Amino acid sequence: MKAASFDYIRAKSIDEVCLALNQGDGEAQIIAGGQTLIPLMAMRMARPQTLVDINDIEELRGIEIAEKVARVKAGTRQADVLGSIEIRENLPILSEALGHVGHTQTRNRGTIGGSLVAADPSAEICLIAQLLDAKMTAKSTNGTRSIPASQFFDSAMVTSLKVGECLTEVEFPIWEDEHIGFGFHETSIRDSDYALAAAAAQIAIDSSGRCERVHLAVGGATPCPLRLNEVETALTGKVVDDGEIDTAISVIPALLEPQSDVHASAEYRRRVSTILAARAIRDARDRAQGEFA
């Protein structure tokens, strides 16, 4: 036993979770897959007084495809979203990114909501939420509120969720433009290890190859996944050829303030993020044009 002692509640409903969090006075914490929290507890970097287990709550599990959005309940296992044909058809970039999340054993337990709430800087699910401007729904005894991704990730491992709030679902927008494509690239020390740098792009082009809209975000290199609006603006309305991409991405190094650690220097992360961003945009364009090899 490595974790500090705690009390355990197996909740049966979201309301019961909210009540337990409220009574916990900030010392109660939700546990879902536990793939981030249990290591933190083993190292005693987290010492919740009470764990509220949400694994039995049916209303926190499942995927719904509605008009222009995919709603993923917070407690849905990463492996189930990765294996979902509906997600692969409607949100292929999420499927692609999930293949890079941890390993089979951790994806079988880890949840979509758990990864978002943990807000690890290198987390692929957070990167895709930021890229597509997903909306998180949080519930507490005070009611329900919706938080856009741009206001959800505060810094490394910190979100804007308040004490007493339970993330219940995340809504990923589905693009319905005629020609869309995505690109996802990451660099890590070993396959499926934490990303040193990652980039994701999604593009919609018209039949003449002109960019109607593009989203680009990088992760791993900054405390939170970062949308690169400057690059998006530079590419919108243009025919996205390789020269145009190279010009647009040239601003990226100046936009990033990465950390150095034992695995990679800040300068390396800055350079690799920029190159991965270019690759992600090129793949997105090629897919949108039906030319992805």
Place this chain on the structure above:
Amino acid sequence: MSKNTIQITVNGTSYEREVEARLTLVDFLRDELDLTGTHVGCEHGVCGACSVIMDGRPVRSCLIYAVMADGHDFVTVEGLGGKDGSLSPIQDAFWENHAMQCGYCTPGMLIACHHLLEENPDPTEEEIREAIGGNLCRCTGYQQIVEAVKIAAQRARGSNL
């Protein structure tokens, strides 16, 4: 200190025990049920040595508290072979191909490879390496493990012809 009564099934046998909430599943299997085949490695979800099958899917038993396992069904490395002590096809292939040296990672590797072959009877080398991506081995360099999985897969396919 929070005590909880749990009931879980391991390798077809049902157990009921009282556990402290902070007891990990791997410690429960080893210390309470004397099923010491599952190894404790890093105890924080990095090495994969403690892998077990939970409700049909491989998971890390150091990243589940025993209390959370209440009502669930598990297979550990002890459950792979026959009741008479005979080895399963993947265990046989590991044995023959020296897919281990010190043996510490072996129970986790066997669980990962067993599950892979259940899901995918004809895996490519890339798929095999992906399946054991969450399991560290510091001895073999993985080559013999990959070979063992290929051989077990070939044999299983042969026997179905």
